[in-house]
Amino acid sequence: MSSERVGGRWRFQCDNCTEAVDTASGNFNEALAEAKAEGYRAYMLSGEWFHRCDGCSRSRS
Numbered sequence: 625m626s627s628e629r630v631g632g633r634w635r636f637q638c639d640n641c642t643e644a645v646d647t648a649s650g651n652f653n654e655a656l657a658e659a660k661a662e663g664y665r666a667y668m669l670s671g672e673w674f675h676r677c678d679g680c681s682r683s684r685s
């Protein structure tokens with residue numbers, strides 16, 4: 625799992641590098657929307673969520 629709550633707010637960690645985005649929201653859906661606005665991509669694989677930062681999602685097609 626690459627998302628965690630830090631101080632009541634969601635953080636999304638890239639699964640491919642050390643990039644992470646700290647959102648301003650404790651609401652998961654709002655936080656995810658914020659992460660997506662930062663270029664993050666969320667995808668599900670074998671029932672688990674994974675996240676890629678903007679750079680990693682661009683470097684792989």
Ligand SMILES: [Zn+2]
Binds near residue numbers: 640642643676679
């Ligand atoms: Zn990355």
